[in-house]
Amino acid sequence: MLVSDFDFTLPPALIAERPAVPREAARLLHFHDGRIDPKDWVVRDLPLLLRPRDLLVFNDTKVIPARLFGRRDRGPAEVKVEALLLKSLGNRRWTAMAKPARRLKPGDMIVFDGGIRAETVGREGEQIVLAFDRDDGELLMALETAGAMPLPPYIAAQRPADARDRSDYQTVFAEKAGAVAAPTAGLHFTPDLIGQLKSIGIRFARVTLHVGAGTFLPVKAERVEEHKMHAEWGEVTPETVTAVQEAKAAGGRVIAIGTTSLRLLETAARATGDLQPFAGETDIFITPGFDFRVANGLMTNFHLPKSTLLMLVAAFVGLDGQRAIYHHAVEKGFRFYSYGDTSLLFRQAPK
Numbered sequence: 001m002l003v004s005d006f007d008f009t010l011p012p013a014l015i016a017e018r019p020a021v022p023r024e025a026a027r028l029l030h031f032h033d034g035r036i037d038p039k040d041w042v043v044r045d046l047p048l049l050l051r052p053r054d055l056l057v058f059n060d061t062k063v064i065p066a067r068l069f070g071r072r073d074r075g076p077a078e079v080k081v082e083a084l085l086l087k088s089l090g091n092r093r094w095t096a097m098a099k100p101a102r103r104l105k106p107g108d109m110i111v112f113d114g115g116i117r118a119e120t121v122g123r124e125g126e127q128i129v130l131a132f133d134r135d136d137g138e139l140l141m142a143l144e145t146a147g148a149m150p151l152p153p154y155i156a157a158q159r160p161a162d163a164r165d166r167s168d169y170q171t172v173f174a175e176k177a178g179a180v181a182a183p184t185a186g187l188h189f190t191p192d193l194i195g196q197l198k199s200i201g202i203r204f205a206r207v208t209l210h211v212g213a214g215t216f217l218p219v220k221a222e223r224v225e226e227h228k229m230h231a232e233w234g235e236v237t238p239e240t241v242t243a244v245q246e247a248k249a250a251g252g253r254v255i256a257i258g259t260t261s262l263r264l265l266e267t268a269a270r271a272t273g274d275l276q277p278f279a280g281e282t283d284i285f286i287t288p289g290f291d292f293r294v295a296n297g298l299m300t301n302f303h304l305p306k307s308t309l310l311m312l313v314a315a316f317v318g319l320d321g322q323r324a325i326y327h328h329a330v331e332k333g334f335r336f337y338s339y340g341d342t343s344l345l346f347r348q349a350p351k
Helices: 042-049 136-146 184-188 193-198 238-249 259-270 309-317 318-330
Strands: 027-032 053-060 062-063 067-072 080-090 095-099 109-111 117-124 125-133 178-179 203-209 232-236 254-257 278-283 297-301 342-346
Touching: 027 042, 027 318, 042 193, 042 342, 053 238, 067 254, 080 109, 080 125, 109 125, 125 184, 125 259, 178 203, 184 297, 193 203, 203 238, 232 259, 238 254, 254 259, 259 278, 259 297, 297 309, 309 342, 318 342
Parallel strands: 027 342, 053 203, 053 254, 062 178, 254 297
Antiparallel strands: 067 080, 067 109, 080 095, 095 125, 109 117, 117 125, 203 232, 232 278, 297 342
């Protein structure tokens, strides 16, 4: 398939810069039985759209304030440096995207806000490798005050991250630090909504997928099969495997809250066809024709044109279904991307 098959025109005015307040007031597009529900729903209506014994699977990763600002500590001319930490390599070393990367050479020392110091020690492709002056635990603590939330490029281009983003860009399930992008479908949930869902028999389970900055990288290939996915670390515990098995045995539906949860569940079922405990990196690329083994439903926000996430949606509901959904969303003025509205999608049962 051509990447251009997943293009569409999005008016810039539909890109959300802030989330709905309260979170569950965001609009929700409901797609089931191969059609778009014409009724106008919002996230707080989920108790009306779900059934007792359904299982919602969330991603409990926590976004770290991974964007740092500083300066190169050498030479007569000051060089301002911006770095986005991506992945810990151990031994106080992290990969990072940096500006201006070309002006940073091995041995350069960078002094970041908060007195955090790091030395440029190498490169991994387009990324640099930084060796910090403290171990990971101390660095993560320092980032809480010195770092900024790594807002997606389409928001960061419009405004800088601020104090409000520290709560807005974090889900209520966030526990395990390691993501540099939020699992955004989970942003719509509040303790009150969770309590309502539990009261009608909806069950909950968690997975962990540390979302990387690669989720925002454009697909540069012309053909879908030529694109190489970035790898992200994830875990599916035995407890979650049991929860999925019990839900299916009881006639409930397994609904992935976000594409990250869906990708990890399907990764953990890829080897044998049945969901198994999993811990490791996944670079699964879900495109039309994919054989889904676990998820019956998917809650997901509205994604970028020609993105791998849009291709995943097309795989889940069919290319015609995806195109109809996005045409409807644009026509009806749904808000797009991380802080935007959301959708609840169900695959058609095999005939």
